Amino acid sequence: MNEIRLTDRKRLAIITAAAAQFRANGFEATSMDKIALEAGVSKRTVYNHFPSKEELFTETVVQLFERSASLLELPYRSDAGLREQLTELVRLKMRSLADQDFLDLARVAISEAIHAPERALPIFARLNEREEGVTAWIRAAQADGRLKPGDPAFAATMLQGQIKAFAFWPQVAMGAAPLAPAQQAPVIEAAVSMFLSYFGAEQ
Structure with a gap:
């Protein structure tokens, strides 16, 4: 032992x-x-x-991502409002993307994707496999009849893409500062509202 x-x-x-x-x-x-x-x-x-160094790099990025993604283990609740739950889920997503270690290594990984795509592809494949927390929540809400049926991974990508446009890509690509809470609030509200207006089940 x-x-x-x-x-x-x-x-x-x-x-x-x-x-x-x-x-x-x-x-x-x-x-x-x-x-x-x-x-x-x-x-x-x-x-x-x-x-190999490639395998170590992949594991390092994935481990940091998982450390942040663990924040997203928010179970779906049938007794709570969708907007309330989604708002909390997106807020947690914002926190997970603000991890400076992960952002720094994501920047290195994206640079590698440009110069050596074959080296970076395994990293992004594994990250996609692990970005499951939001997808699992959406799948449960669909099973409960509160979101429209469809591919939950597609819906999760749409939702998270809106968040990353403000709280990930500017920080990785341009070195922008993480969003302050006051800046996060309107992004979260707009992302949740747009998601529910399209994916919410008709009443």
Whole structure:
């Protein structure tokens, strides 16, 4: 058991060190040697956990995303209003996108997508698989007859796309500051209203 815990600690140390290195230096300028040095482990240990720098980079981005996405585990409630629930869900989404570590690594990942698409595709494929919290909520609301039937992933993408247009892409592409609460409020209200006007079930 102690050996397992030590292995887990080393893996976490590697991912933490990798995040720092990739954020500071980008993908190309980061080496497994630097990551091993910062993590306080041998290079062999790094390769035992991650066979390549590409796999380590993917896992680092995904881990940071999952840390933020865990905020989105908001279960659907049939006894609460749709607007109330959606407003809270979108507010949580805003918080998850404001994680500076994730934004920094997302910037590196997008840069890689431009220069080496084959390297970045696995990252975005795994992120899409994990962006499930909003989709699950929409699926449950559809099953309850309160949202129109259809592809819940499509509806979730439409909703989250409106949020990302204000609270993700400007920060990643142009270094804009995260939205202050006063700036978030009208974005949340408009996104929820537009979503319900199109996807809300007819009364």
